[in-house]
Amino acid sequence: MPYSYLFARILACLALVAVLSIPSSVWAAYANYELRVVDAKTNLPCAAKIRITDSRGNPKRIKGALMINGTAYITGSLKMELRPGQYQFRLDAGPEYPFMEGNFILNSGDSDSRTIELKRFIDMTQEGWYPGNVAMSGDTSDLETIMMADDLSLGNHITWDNRLNQWAGKPIGAAIDEFGGDRYLLQLGGEDDRAGGKLWFSRLTSPLPVQRLSDEYPAATFFQSDLKNAHVTARSPLEPDLPLWVSQDLLDSICILSPEIETYEFSEKHPLAEQAKQIRKGDVTGNSRLALNTYYKLLETGVRLPPVAANGTATEEQTSRLDRVYARVEGTFTPDTWWKAVQEGQTFVTNGPLLRANVEGKPPGHVFPINIGEKHEFQIALSLATRQTIVYLEIIKNGEKDIEVSLEEYKSRQGVLPAVEFTDSGWFLVRVVTEESGYFQYAMTAPFYVEANGQPRVSKSASEFFRDWVFRRAMSINLPDGDQRNEIIDQQREARDFWQKRAKQANAP
Incomplete structure (x- = not known):
């Protein structure tokens, strides 16, 4: 497998410069160009995304295209109207295709179209590996475009959370949106984000009524009996109620790779506040390394939760990176076989x-x-x-x-x-x-x-780490004295006992 695509990039850049650099003697305020992208093997339209910047490095907005962080998403073709000038570009069709990047010049009055061929350097699905994203938000049509351009096979669409239920007062239609040839967007994904941390839900048949919940009460485990065949993911290993969720067997996986982990904010009362203080200012890897170390500690307790990844949204504030989880599917790829592979831990995460x-x-x-x-x-x-x-x-x-x-x-x-x-x-x-x-x-x-x-x-020190975590979390419970507070504190005591028992039964330091 090659590890450098410099030669391929040079050829691609020269090809695109030749395609886009079309002189014109016709005076006009803009140049018009239509770029078509096809897969070299199938000759079928290929979704991709392109970031075009001017000579000052400013990204250019392409009218009519889905734009995220200055990047335009293409579903086969893209019509561009730009002022004459020199531009840089970066074309990306997902991690299984090489980048295409370089420079081009548009002259006043240019109007033409060309086709660019993209060639995969690997096809993961041929090896049984299918990429997914466990938490996506945005309009369905936008997410379909994102999934095709990022070459994702499965996405979990967050359509309800603590603020809004998109299904309220509406009949629930198809739970799965199938599109683009073996691509699936699960439409009933949801989120519960409160004081105990953030959870993502998938494979539900109806939304959970989390809009009526207070920040601390009830605990997320309140809905456990309603989950049945659902898949529950912790947003990160940094969530304050992680030890409680594990002790109650609530989780099916943990997200260990996402932009949200890198921007995670620790309150002064967070159980990991002291560890977070050790992260050097400006260290962009700090939160990610702390999340990984916490996940490793969890594995050390004998808990076997598979790692997953999440990224993909239609909001301008979020990145268009390629954080994802690949699951190894034996036989026919369907949403059910994909989730089964995830739950069995047949995965790897990557960005x-x-x-x-x-x-x-x-x-x-x-x-x-x-x-x-x-x-x-x-x-x-x-x-x-x-x-x-x-x-x-x-x-x-x-x-x-x-x-x-x-x-x-x-x-x-x-x-x-x-x-x-x-x-x-x-x-x-x-x-x-x-x-x-x-x-x-x-x-x-x-x-x-x-x-x-x-x-x-089962490590004694790792089990004690999560036992002590529970103590710190219990001290931060923000509820007045009464039945609700007593109920939450009792659940934390049960979690403490779970981890204390695990420490006593440990067979490793």
């Missing part, structure tokens, strides 16, 4: 590189049985495709970096990483980090698990 790993032919989420005391080596076979420069690859074992591999060593080993050794229960995963500046860009597999004599690894 850049495409990372597939297997151990002894098994995907992430697999549990390997061993006999305690007997050394067992696990060989990780890795496939990596990327448009970005990789800084390093690492294997995380039981919450700590076990092995770090440079890109050159990875190439020389032909995608086979050093073996991971176990003589007792534990878990391990693979992460790759890029040199992208401005935000934390990486890809990470879900964990592989090792069970010695049928027992998962």
Whole structure:
């Protein structure tokens, strides 16, 4: 798999300059141009997004196009009306296509159209990996455009939250919007965002009445009996009620990669406020690293919640990055088979590189049985495709970096990483980090698990970490004395007892 697309980019840039640089002797205030994008293999229209900036670096708004953060979304073709001048562009059709970027000049009176071919350097669906986004907001038509341009197979559409239920007073129509050839937008996704943190819901048959709830009462677990086959995701590992939700078996997954994690704000009474104070001012990776470390601690307690990712909205304030979770589907891809793969932990998350790993032919989420005391080596076979420069690859074992591999060593080993050794229960995963500046860009597999004599690894210190977390959360409950406060405090006591019991039953430090 190639790791540099410089030559391809140069050719693409030259091609687009030739296409767009059309002189004209006709005087006019604007130049008009229609750009068509097709897939080179199928010759079918290809959705993409293009960011065009002028000579001063200002992004140009394309009239009639869906615009997010100065980026125009294309569904096959885009008509542009721009003033004459020199422009820079960046064309992106998702992480499975190379970038196309360069410069072009439009002269006064230009009016023409051309077709650009995009060629995938990898087709993840051919390998059974389908990308999804567990929390998208906006109009359905806009989200369809975003999903096609970002090459997403499945999206969870947030149509109700604590402020508004879009279905109020309306009949609930189709729960799933199928479009664009094997793409699905789940229309009944929802959000509960209160003092205990933010939860995302999917696979529901009707919205939850969260608009009537106060900030603290009742706890999110109030609706647990109504969830049935629903999928519940914690917005991040940083949510104040995370230990409570885990103790009540509310969650099906945790989002560990999203722009919301990077902008997460900690109140003075947040259970992780002291840890957050250690993040250096201006460190754009700080929140993301704290979220990862917290997720690793959760895995250390023996809790097995798969990682997912979220991004994708039609509001100008949000980024148009490619944070997503890939799930490995065996057989036919449908929303049901995708969610089943997620719940089984057959996933990897990414906002850049495409990372597939297997151990002894098994995907992430697999549990390997061993006999305690007997050394067992696990060989990780890795496939990596990327448009970005990789800084390093690492294997995380039981919450700590076990092995770090440079890109050159990875190439020389032909995608086979050093073996991971176990003589007792534990878990391990693979992460790759890029040199992208401005935000934390990486890809990470879900964990592989090792069970010695049928027992998962349970760390005493990690369990005590979440027990102490519950104490700090209980102290911040903002309710007056009375039945409601007593009920919430009792639930926190039950969570405390859950983590205390886990610490006593621990089989690891």
